[in-house]
Amino acid sequence: DGGITQSPKYLFRKEGQNVTLSCEQNLNHDAMYWYRQDPGQGLRLIYYSQIVNDFQKGDIAEGYSVSREKKESFPLTVTSAQKNPTAFYLCASSISAVGNTIYFGEGSWLTVV
Amino acid sequence: GENVEQHPSTLSVQEGDSAVIKCTYSDSASNYFPWYKQELGKGPQLIIDIRSNVGEKKDQRIAVTLNKTAKHFSLHITETQPEDSAVYFCAATPQGNNRLAFGKGNQVVVIP
Numbered sequence: 381d382g383g384i385t386q387s388p389k390y391l392f393r394k395e396g397q398n399v400t401l402s403c404e405q406n407l408n409h410d411a412m413y414w415y416r417q418d419p420g421q422g423l424r425l426i427y428y429s430q431i432v433n434d435f436q437k438g439d440i441a442e443g444y445s446v447s448r449e450k451k452e453s454f455p456l457t458v459t460s461a462q463k464n465p466t467a468f469y470l471c472a473s474s475i476s477a478v479g480n481t482i483y484f485g486e487g488s489w490l491t492v493v
Numbered sequence: 494g495e496n497v498e499q500h501p502s503t504l505s506v507q508e509g510d511s512a513v514i515k516c517t518y519s520d521s522a523s524n525y526f527p528w529y530k531q532e533l534g535k536g537p538q539l540i541i542d543i544r545s546n547v548g549e550k551k552d553q554r555i556a557v558t559l560n561k562t563a564k565h566f567s568l569h570i571t572e573t574q575p576e577d578s579a580v581y582f583c584a585a586t587p588q589g590n591n592r593l594a595f596g597k598g599n600q601v602v603v604i605p
Contacts, residue, residue: 384536411591422497422582422595423537438592439494470536477591479525484536 383407384485386471392491393465401456401488403471411477412454416440417468417487426469429454430477458490465492495520497585499596507604512570514599516583519564523585526566527593528557531580540581541568573603 384405393399405412411430415423425438429448443462448454454473458465469488474480496519506512518526524545529537543550543557543566550557556569566585570577580600584593 386536413591420597422597423584423593424595425592428592474591480591481527481539481542482591482593483539484529486536487534489534 384471384473384483386469386485386488388488389486390489390491392493395492396460397492398460399458399465399490399492401458401469401471401490403454403456403485405452405454405471405473405485407473407475407483408451409473409475409483410451411474411480412448413472413474413482414438414444414446414454414456415470415472415484417470423470426456428477465490495523495585495587495594497583497594497596499583499599501599502597503600503602505602505604506573508573508575510573512568512573512577512601512603514568514581514583514601515565516567516585516596517563517565518585518594520585520587521561521564522587523594525586526557526559527584528555528568529582529584531582531598533579537582570601573601575603575605577601578603 387402413428414426427446429435445457471485474482527542531537559566580598583596
């Protein structure tokens with residue numbers, strides 16, 4: 381099946397630990413994105429990548445890091461510096477970074493205790 | 494940056510009636526306006542979108558209208574069905590990038 385795969389679906393971590401969320405797409409899309417969703421809130425952009433080996437900060441990048449070593453993969457690391465990491469994380473992709481439809485994965489729930 | 498607001502936050506309709514959700518945006522340079530449907534625990538799914546050179550777009554029971562002068566766009570769902578119950582997000586993006594600015598979402602409940 382073509383699409384965007386996020387893993388794991390549910391993740392629990394202790395405060396102070398770094399955690400990495402996986403995002404893989406087989407749509408041959410150049411651009412990939414990470415959004416954060418809090419209850420009752422809209423989606424906020426964390427990081428985005430327009431092409432392999434390139435990425436830019438979004439609106440709420442503090443406490444997060446990403447890499448884009450392969451076209452199909454865009455992992456997100458939630459570091460211990462992120463003050464309130466418990467949230468629903470959504471990965472997305474589009475054919476290119478300009479003027480194209482953005483498609484979302486099924487999301488990953490991160491709970492930090 | 495772009496600021497998108499959605500109204501109302503919650504909407505309940507009887508099955509078979511129509512539902513309308515309105516969004517306003519602040520950046521007159523925005524030219525792409527998608528609508529996403531999100532079911533509980535899932536990722537948002539694009540249901541319809543419109544670009545600024547079009548005033549209205551329709552896809553079966555769903556339509557979107559755009560008023561660039563007033564800077565608002567609306568989602569219209571006709572003949573609502575229980576499976577239309579979900580959270581609907583509107584978004585806007587200026588020309589030249591895909592940095593979508595999302596509204597906070599609208600919970601639509603279709604009462605059988």
